[in-house]
Amino acid sequence: MRPIGALRRIVVIGTGLIGTSVALALRERGVEVSLADRDPASVRLAAEIGAGTPMRAGDEPADVAVLAVPPAAVAATLLDAQKRGLARVYTDVASVKARPLREAAELGCDLTCFVAGHPLAGSERSGPAAARADLFLGRPWALCPTADTDAGALETVTALARECGAQTVVVDAAEHDQAVALVSHAPHVVAAAVAARLEQAPKVALGLAGQGVRDVTRIAAGDPELWIGILGSNALPVAEVVDEVAADLTAVAAALREGAGPGVSDLLERGGTGRRRLPGKHGGRPGAYTVVSVVIPDRPGELALLFQAAGVAGVNIEDVTIEHSPGRAVGVVELSVDPSAAQRLAEELRARGWSVPG
Numbered sequence: 001m002r003p004i005g006a007l008r009r010i011v012v013i014g015t016g017l018i019g020t021s022v023a024l025a026l027r028e029r030g031v032e033v034s035l036a037d038r039d040p041a042s043v044r045l046a047a048e049i050g051a052g053t054p055m056r057a058g059d060e061p062a063d064v065a066v067l068a069v070p071p072a073a074v075a076a077t078l079l080d081a082q083k084r085g086l087a088r089v090y091t092d093v094a095s096v097k098a099r100p101l102r103e104a105a106e107l108g109c110d111l112t113c114f115v116a117g118h119p120l121a122g123s124e125r126s127g128p129a130a131a132r133a134d135l136f137l138g139r140p141w142a143l144c145p146t147a148d149t150d151a152g153a154l155e156t157v158t159a160l161a162r163e164c165g166a167q168t169v170v171v172d173a174a175e176h177d178q179a180v181a182l183v184s185h186a187p188h189v190v191a192a193a194v195a196a197r198l199e200q201a202p203k204v205a206l207g208l209a210g211q212g213v214r215d216v217t218r219i220a221a222g223d224p225e226l227w228i229g230i231l232g233s234n235a236l237p238v239a240e241v242v243d244e245v246a247a248d249l250t251a252v253a254a255a256l257r258e259g260a261g262p263g264v265s266d267l268l269e270r271g272g273t274g275r276r277r278l279p280g281k282h283g284g285r286p287g288a289y290t291v292v293s294v295v296i297p298d299r300p301g302e303l304a305l306l307f308q309a310a311g312v313a314g315v316n317i318e319d320v321t322i323e324h325s326p327g328r329a330v331g332v333v334e335l336s337v338d339p340s341a342a343q344r345l346a347e348e349l350r351a352r353g354w355s356v357p358g
């Protein structure tokens with residue numbers, strides 16, 4: 001198949017968080033986008049926020065159709081789209097790869113022009129209202145071609161992911177599923193298990209909750225229906241990781257009952273080592289940034305002034321977290337910056353009246 005030089009028009013089927021984010025990202029790159037979803041309200045909202053125009057019957061085939069539907073709907077959606085000749089090349093974004101590929105083969109889909117894909121970016125929110133054009137910037141985007149995949153189709157989908165600002169990683173579907181069981185799906189289960197402890201938590205405990213428990217449980221706010229589908233489609237690899245986590249937790253509980261000691265420090269040390277192995281932003285060296293903490297009053301416009309001051313100092317903010325003190329009208333903003341810029345930023349902020357401890 002002839003690889004296309006530039007994407008002219010794509011179709012997005014499934015205008016939720018991921019589909020609409022792909023659409024917004026490509027609209028910014030001048031690509032024409034047609035939108036479809038089984039829920040007409042979702043298409044209308046996506047169109048209203050500038051993601052494209054509703055798909056019309058009789059349109060010419062698009063360069064690519066992006067199937068952004070739940071994993072269990074990928075194969076049937078692909079078959080239907082191919083029967084209608086919606087595009088020359090097809091891809092999906094589902095969080096699981098092996099089972100949808102198997103189901104597509106069983107349904108008799110044309111797998112030469114289908115490149116299974118998965119952007120490793122998202123959030124705990126759903127639907128077009130949560131979509132962002134910059135969602136995929138610097139993020140990995142897995143592509144899982146099979147022996148049947150046409151080289152031109154792979155090139156086209158690679159171009160699409162890169163136009164969205166992502167970095168493509170070609171990986172076998174089964175290997176992908178094992179990997180995401182470890183770095184995405186089992187963590188979701190563990191987050192839910194920690195968050196489930198809060199269901200009956202006394203008010204005093206909830207009032208004492210800081211950023212740590214919010215960090216650990218953020219993804220537990222994801223749509224349960226979507227996640228039941230993801231976990232069910234990748235059940236065995238996820239179960240293996242969950243068993244390993246459970247074994248660690250059982251061992252640490254026993255060690256705690258014997259007065260903490262080596263069983264606890266062993267887990268904490270292994271945890272620290274594992275965490276440091278995660279790559280930093282854009283796949284860079286982990287922990288390569290210095291954190292500058294700033295105390296700010298909790299009032300409108302304060303963050304904008306802070307970012308403006310960083311801009312005046314010529315400092316690029318690589319990441320930001322905000323810690324709110326319950327019941328107090330102040331917050332602590334942690335700005336991650338290049339170590340060579342930390343001192344300059346701290347001085348600029350102090351000169352403008354902010355408290356920058358340290």
Ligand SMILES: NC(=O)C1=CN([C@@H]2O[C@H](COP(=O)(O)OP(=O)(O)OC[C@H]3O[C@@H](n4cnc5c(N)ncnc54)[C@H](O)[C@@H]3O)[C@@H](O)[C@H]2O)C=CC1
Pocket residue numbers: 013014015016017018019036037038039042068069070071073077093094095096118119120121122123124125126127128223226230
């Ligand atoms: N939520 C996340 O952070 C991420 C999700 N993914 C994957 O992206 C896909 C979409 O997830 P989200 O955008 O988060 O979900 P979402 O719930 O925001 O959007 C899914 C959309 O698909 C539509 N839909 C469902 N079945 C359909 C069908 N048969 N035909 C047409 N439309 C249909 C729904 O109406 C909804 O608008 C899933 O496969 C998910 O595994 C991938 C990366 C990150």
Ligand SMILES: O=C(O)C(=O)Cc1ccc(O)cc1
Pocket residue numbers: 094095119120121122123124184219
């Ligand atoms: O919210 C987050 O940080 C995520 O990691 C979201 C996410 C959810 C599902 C995926 O398949 C990929 C990414």
